[in-house]
Amino acid sequence: MSEFIMIKAKNSLPSLKFLEESYNTKGEERHFNVTGSDSDKAAVRGLSDDSYPVYILVFSEVGSKQKVEYLYLGSGVKCSAERSLSLRVSILQKVSNQSVIDNFLSCSEIDLTQDFDYASYISVENSPSLVKQMNFITYPLYKSTKASQIATYTVIDEEKSLHPLAQRNEYCIRDYPSVRTEYNRGEFQRDYERIVHSKAFRRMVDKAQIFSAEKGDHYRTRMTHSIVVSQIAKGISNALKLNNYLTDAIALGHDMGHTPFGHQGERTLNAVLNGEKPLLKSLIEEGATYGGFKHNYHSLRVATRLEEKYIEFDGLNLSFQTLDGIWKHTKTNLPNNSLINFASSSTLHAYLNSEPIPRTPDGQAVPYTLEGQVVRVADEIAQRSHDLEDAFSAKRLTVEELKNYLLLGKMHELKTQIEQIEEDFIKARESNHFGADDDELLQERISSRIIHYFINDVLIQSNTNIDRYLLDDGESKFERNGHKVDKLLIEFSSKGKNLCDYLEKIISKKVINSGEVSLFDSNGAAVIESLFTSYYNNPRLLHRGTLRRIMQDFRKITKNVIDFEEGDPRIIEKEWHKIINAKASKEDRDLVENEYLLKNRVLVRNITDFIAGMTDSYAINEYNNIRR
Numbered sequence: 001m002s003e004f005i006m007i008k009a010k011n012s013l014p015s016l017k018f019l020e021e022s023y024n025t026k027g028e029e030r031h032f033n034v035t036g037s038d039s040d041k042a043a044v045r046g047l048s049d050d051s052y053p054v055y056i057l058v059f060s061e062v063g064s065k066q067k068v069e070y071l072y073l074g075s076g077v078k079c080s081a082e083r084s085l086s087l088r089v090s091i092l093q094k095v096s097n098q099s100v101i102d103n104f105l106s107c108s109e110i111d112l113t114q115d116f117d118y119a120s121y122i123s124v125e126n127s128p129s130l131v132k133q134m135n136f137i138t139y140p141l142y143k144s145t146k147a148s149q150i151a152t153y154t155v156i157d158e159e160k161s162l163h164p165l166a167q168r169n170e171y172c173i174r175d176y177p178s179v180r181t182e183y184n185r186g187e188f189q190r191d192y193e194r195i196v197h198s199k200a201f202r203r204m205v206d207k208a209q210i211f212s213a214e215k216g217d218h219y220r221t222r223m224t225h226s227i228v229v230s231q232i233a234k235g236i237s238n239a240l241k242l243n244n245y246l247t248d249a250i251a252l253g254h255d256m257g258h259t260p261f262g263h264q265g266e267r268t269l270n271a272v273l274n275g276e277k278p279l280l281k282s283l284i285e286e287g288a289t290y291g292g293f294k295h296n297y298h299s300l301r302v303a304t305r306l307e308e309k310y311i312e313f314d315g316l317n318l319s320f321q322t323l324d325g326i327w328k329h330t331k332t333n334l335p336n337n338s339l340i341n342f343a344s345s346s347t348l349h350a351y352l353n354s355e356p357i358p359r360t361p362d363g364q365a366v367p368y369t370l371e372g373q374v375v376r377v378a379d380e381i382a383q384r385s386h387d388l389e390d391a392f393s394a395k396r397l398t399v400e401e402l403k404n405y406l407l408l409g410k411m412h413e414l415k416t417q418i419e420q421i422e423e424d425f426i427k428a429r430e431s432n433h434f435g436a437d438d439d440e441l442l443q444e445r446i447s448s449r450i451i452h453y454f455i456n457d458v459l460i461q462s463n464t465n466i467d468r469y470l471l472d473d474g475e476s477k478f479e480r481n482g483h484k485v486d487k488l489l490i491e492f493s494s495k496g497k498n499l500c501d502y503l504e505k506i507i508s509k510k511v512i513n514s515g516e517v518s519l520f521d522s523n524g525a526a527v528i529e530s531l532f533t534s535y536y537n538n539p540r541l542l543h544r545g546t547l548r549r550i551m552q553d554f555r556k557i558t559k560n561v562i563d564f565e566e567g568d569p570r571i572i573e574k575e576w577h578k579i580i581n582a583k584a585s586k587e588d589r590d591l592v593e594n595e596y597l598l599k600n601r602v603l604v605r606n607i608t609d610f611i612a613g614m615t616d617s618y619a620i621n622e623y624n625n626i627r628r
Contacts, residue, residue, distance in 0.1 A: 002128040004053040005044075005076055005087070007032075008112055008121045011060050011069060019056060019072050022091040027074065034085040040122040041085055047078045047124065053131055053138075054089050055104070059112060066112040070096035071104060073138040093138050097560035099575050100137065106568040107133065133563040141555055144176060144313045151177030156186050163241040164475050165466065167369050171483040173320040175304075175345050176313050191249035191322045194309065198316060200256040200302045206615035208262050220386055222255045228386070229254065232451060233378035236490070237371060239459050240466070246371040249318070250325035254375060257298030259612045260619040261524030268525040269293040269608055272532050279533055280604065283582055288597060290604050291341035292334045298612055299326045301342040306549075306609055320351045325372025327352060329379055332365050341605060356486040368484035370466075377490055381454040384500055385447045387507035392443040396510040399442060405506050410498055414453060421445045450503075457496035465489040527623045528611060534626050535607045539576050540564075541626065546610045553602040558595055579603055 009016060018030040034044050056072035076089040095101070107130045116123065156169045172187035185193075195201055204222035230251035237247040259265030270293040271277050275284030284290070300323060304315040323343075339349060358366050358373075367373050391397035399418070406415035425442055466474075466489050478485055492500060511517060535542055539550075547564045554561045562575050582600040614622065 001053065002131055003124060003126045004055060004131055006123045006125055007056045008116060009056055009058050011058050016058065019091050022089060023072065023094050027090040027092045029088050029090050031086045032089050034087065036121050043122050043124045044078050044085055045080060051075045051077050053134060055134060068101050070094055071101060073134055093559055095137065095559060099562055099571055100560055103562050103567045103571045106571065129566045133566050136555065136563065137559050137561060141552060153187055162243060165370055165478055165485060166242045167246050167321055167371055173351065174317055175347060176317045186245060187319055188243055188245035188249055191318045192245050194316045194318065195249055195253040198307050200307055201252065203613065203615050204255060206617050207258055207260055208616055222258050225382060225386060226252050226255050228382045229375065229378050232381050232455065233375045235455055236374045236378060236458060240462065242371050242374065246321055247374055249322045250372055250375040251378065253322065254326050254329045254379060255295065257302045257612065258295040260614050260616045264521040264524045265528055266293060266295050268528045269612060272529065277529060279536060290601060291338040293608060294334055296327050296330050297334055297342040304343050304345060320348060321369050323348065324352055325367045325369060325375055328365050328367045328372060329376045358486055358488050360488055366488050370485060370490055373490035377458050380500060381451055384503045385451050387511060388450065389447050391507055391511045394511060396514060399446065410495065411502060414499060417449050417453065418446055421449060454496060454500065457493050461493040462490045527619055531611055531619065531623055532607055536580065539603060542610060546606055550602060550606045554599055557598050
């Protein structure tokens with residue numbers, strides 16, 4: 001419906017009380033009598049019997065000037081009797097925000113004095129754009145009713161042989177229950193497939209782990225890292241008879257929320273949002289909060305909000321088990337109230353924070369599922385392997401230097417294994433067997449041996465932990481806790497953990513602290529901070545989809561929303577100015593407390609989403625385009 005009924009009404013009109021009654025009763029119908037000129041009556045009689053959008057402009061009059069004080073927004077149907085004519089109206093919104101009023105007047109091209117004949121106050125107009133804008137304000141945003149439904153998932157025969165503490169199809173919990181069960185797909189298989197088909201997963205192919213100048217054929221990205229984590233995790237999962245689809249889903253999705261330029265991108269966004277950079281510092285000092293940034297938190301937001309796969313709801317609708325594993329694969333140490341910025345579902349919040357939460361000895365939360373705990377440790381193993389390979393490749397570390405670092409007694413076992421690999425190479429050469437690049441092959445074998453060493457260490461320690469847990473009534477506790485374990489069971493031995501930490505320290509010295517990495521970390525930080533500043537100072541530079549999401553988020557907190565595509569550009573510019581300065585103007589009379597501060601937070605979070613979702617190449621191109 002692009003036609004609408006527009007009514008101008010002086011603020012002293014007695015029948016306004018019926019409109020106010022309709023608004024106060026959330027749209028109960030009231031009659032609005034048509035008693036004006038013949039042209040008004042003809043306009044109403046010419047209407048069909050359909051319901052029309054109704055916009056009532058209530059104005060005050062000072063001398064010859066008429067000023068709109070507020071708008072009533074709703075719908076109406078004509079009611080014609082033999083002696084009377086009226087509109088049966090339902091008022092859903094009352095808006096006094098000056099920006100919204102000015103935008104309405106501008107987009108409708110209405111002049112109260114000139115565009116209504118003498119003694120006339122009703123006009124029937126046609127404007128698809130204006131109706132679209134007003135509908136966005138008039139009606140609440142769509143909200144799926146499926147979230148409240150309780151689903152029961154079937155038992156899968158293949159899962160009957162899994163470990164008693166493994167996750168099974170019938171344990172699955174989601175915000176929105178699956179309705180299609182074709183092909184006999186399990187619920188965790190659905191999670192795995194949704195992640196693989198997501199845009200966020202594809203973008204990981206151009207997100208570096210360490211921002212480097214060397215982007216050769218063997219360049220390591222978040223995608224390649226996630227695939228290796230998946231391979232290691234599935235090896236451990238298979239050995240422990242856990243749910244491989246859940247393990248794979250968590251492994252492939254654990255870095256979906258990572259920024260461009262590796263961890264430096266993550267640190268830079270967090271610094272901006274915490275006031276460590278100048279842009280938001282004064283607002284934060286005055287008490288504003290933006291929730292900070294960590295990639296595991298942002299992965300939740302990507303999976304539950306930013307990815308668009310379904311008409312009925314936002315996000316991928318992953319199981320809570322998968323989301324828990326993704327979030328807790330690393331430290332969850334942002335402030336307690338930060339989680340609301342990344343996952344808005346109260347049901348998911350309750351699940352992620354329900355006690356008892358398994359924790360590390362130093363108090364860090366770990367996943368409720370053994371599959372999630374497997375991915376957590378597989379991520380560390382993959383990281384050590386990758387870092388070592390990068391150190392060898394960049395010639396920051398030699399095999400001899402590595403062996404020297406392993407001379408300490410605690411590290412002797414791994415040193416012995418490396419020496420065994422070298423002996424195998426010597427025997428191969430003596431047998432006249434040579435590789436294309438023996439040094440590279442040696443380094444690959446060492447990396448592979450380190451992975452094997454840690455996997456074996458984790459399996460021995462984890463099996464011991466699990467056996468003890470089962471002896472301590474663990475299976476019953478697992479059932480009572482809603483199929484969640486309450487202890488850290490998948491972990492390195494103390495010796496394995498010491499070696500893993502020691503290798504990380506070596507790599508930090510040799511690679512991460514190198515001049516090249518420091519230089520490109522600095523460049524990556526500069527790109528992200530510059531982009532953030534540019535988008536904040538001029539939000540019109542943001543992608544069209546991001547602007548639409550900002551509008552939707554604004555509508556969740558207020559009815560005072562201007563359409564950034566269809567609205568008056570001058571009014572939009574003023575609105576952005578108010579939001580950026582985060583102070584409500586005195587002439588805006590219908591504001592909730594601190595409304596523009598709330599809008600400012602929405603803007604900042606959506607800029608963060610946009611930048612965090614960029615690939616390295618896109619971020620650099622965007623940076624160069626804006627700087628021109």
